[in-house]
Amino acid sequence: MYNKWKTGATGNWSRISVPEVDALYEQQKVEMDEQKRIQLVKQMQKIILGDAWWIQGAWWTRLEVRSARIRNYAPMPSHWLNRRLEDVWLAEK
16 A cells, blocks of 8 residues: 555655655565564554545455356456456357
8 A cells, every 4th residue: 555655656646755654664664573564654654644635445446347148247446456368258248
């Protein structure tokens, strides 16, 4: 999920850059004390949620419009899953 907030990350489509959050992320990556790591992550979350205009959710509504000619296609709950279409075909009518 942090890929949405890290400065320069490919998933940071809004181009948010908060150096304090980036520093906390780097700290928690190497912190061996679990309780301290939890506190660092909570600090990151507080900053992100305090500044956020948009909050990344884990779910969305998936809408697909497709031809009735498509056969043997099963929609998945995510746009990123099951994009292999080797068993899908188009019917004549």
